[in-house]
Amino acid sequence: MQKKFIAAAAMAGILFAGSASAQIKIGFHAPQSGPAAADGKSSTIGAEIARDWINEKGGVNGQKIELVIYDDQNKPDQSVPIANKLIGQDKVVAAVSGSYSGPTHAAATVFQNAHIPYISAYGVHPDITKEGNWAFRGVQLGQPQGKGAAKFIADKFGKTAKVAMITMNNDFGQSIADGFKEEAPKLGLTIVKEYTFGLGERQFGPIVASVKADAPDVIYAIGYYFVGGPLVAQVRSGGLKQPIVAAQAFDSMKLMEIAKDAAEGIYIVGGMDRGRTTPADFQPFLAEFKKRAGYDAEAVAANCYSSVMLMADAMKRAGSTDPAKVREALAATKNFPMLTGPLGYFNSVGELYSPLEVTQVKNGQFVGVTVIDDQSILAPPK
């Protein structure tokens, strides 16, 4: 009897505490355990820095923001109940995904049905925004990234360059590869062969041997840094000297730790120039992230930081936390300074337009090489 009373009192306390706080609640989910935990940790720290800096400057419309954070284990079957909990129990007015495409896509449906604005900070699957008009994406889709890579290769290595593609066979890799394969022939590039590998792959001996036989002018590698590190090291130790152009997810200081000298000279299309001084919060963010995490920030952390900042900005512009008004303000975003590059606009399905930065590894650092800002190539697909 007494136990029941205590439980009831505790429950009432929790409910009361929840309703009494005058904070704006933003839901956030990321993989904090399981295989994707490393990115989940970075993305969570990125989002928390945004929260703290917003609150230090007085919050949004006079209210502090609160992130309600859950671990989705990078599983769609976790992100759906989390989304329901965020909506039903935590009563969030908006949400940000710091997770990969799978869980983000699944949760997007729930937020769509509940009419809660939702930003996928770095999940690139095209379907995430297809559920309706409540989901937005804080990063370029894979397709424009792939097209941008084709343009960069044609500009840099000549329009008749022969390219060997080494592609990761998940939705991230495939969507970039699709964009590349669409644009490359238009620019005159020849794709000599496309090799694919799984997320768990670390041994590329056979692929390296075969690429050697293909003798391409350029190697275009699409994958995450933890696959990319062993890949480029094995490409170089296999005696291949061709320039390597890589996709966005190579952007991690871990790449240099893993690949060591083999990482030198790699180009990353969609990378993040660490020496940039714009926007004004970029360098302070890098410093703060390093302080909190103990390691250097990568793009996912910057994406999550910017997505939370963007959501707060939309609330300010809406002058309200009413989800419908926030959604409208988000959709009307123009020239918002994301850390990964200025967000030009959102198209009708919530895909952003943003120029694509190309970086190169020089002396173990990501250094800016050029910026691709071409509407005809990078315009988000509808």
Add this chain to the structure above:
Amino acid sequence: MLFVELIVKGLVYGCMYAMMAVGLTLVYGLLRILHIAHAGVFALGAYMVVTVANATGSLAAGFLVALVVSALAGMAIYRLAYQPILGHPPFVPMVVSIGLFIVMQEAFRMIFGAYGIAFDTNPWYVATISPGGITFNYVEIAMVIASVVLLLGFGLFAGLTRAGIAWRATVTDPQMATSFGVDPVRVRYLNFMFGSALAGIAGGLVGLLNNYVEPTMGGLVSYKALAIIVLGGLGSVRGTLIASLILGVVESFGTIYLADVFDRDAIGFLFLIVVLMVRPQGLLGRK
């Protein structure tokens, strides 16, 4: 040329699979347990090598620590996780083993961090030799040498020494061996000690080969090793060795010629299914 290179690379990876799968098949032969947590020991070995080598600057010290710690971990797993439930049907220890593997992966993540660890210095990783036009890095060479030496040593031990004969006798007929005075519990400890040490060394070498040690690195090899021991005929060491090499070569070719159709990791299992349709008992298994 490419053809030869693919075979050779496949055999190198086959050696890696063999070091991992032998421990698994030994445990199955002796206790009829599918020892999934073996992949956790593999990752543990890799973590020992990388942390000790980064701290002391000595790879040899790293491998020595990995050898001892993995062997002890294997024996501890037997004593604490399997021995109390040996009387239960086989799926009980298997579930325990899967649970243990997940716990180990998450423990690595908590202790060593969610991001993997790279070796501070890894000279073998970039140093290469090219006999006959095929390029190997030194880690690949070390992998082949280590697997041949260790497995040959094991073969000699099992074939020639008293303890080895007692071991084989226990695998063949536990009751008969016991009645001849062989202590089955000692044999089991020996079994876990050897298999786990081998897995730990393999983990360390794979860590060097990738120059990256990550919490989930056991995952992929665990199910490949399972496929291998089934392919080899459960409990057959010789079958396991042959199956490891075959899988390495099949994957090597599959990566290049079948990747448009199948994932490399699916190729191994496709091959497994085909073999089991023809020989349900595995390559060298008894009916």
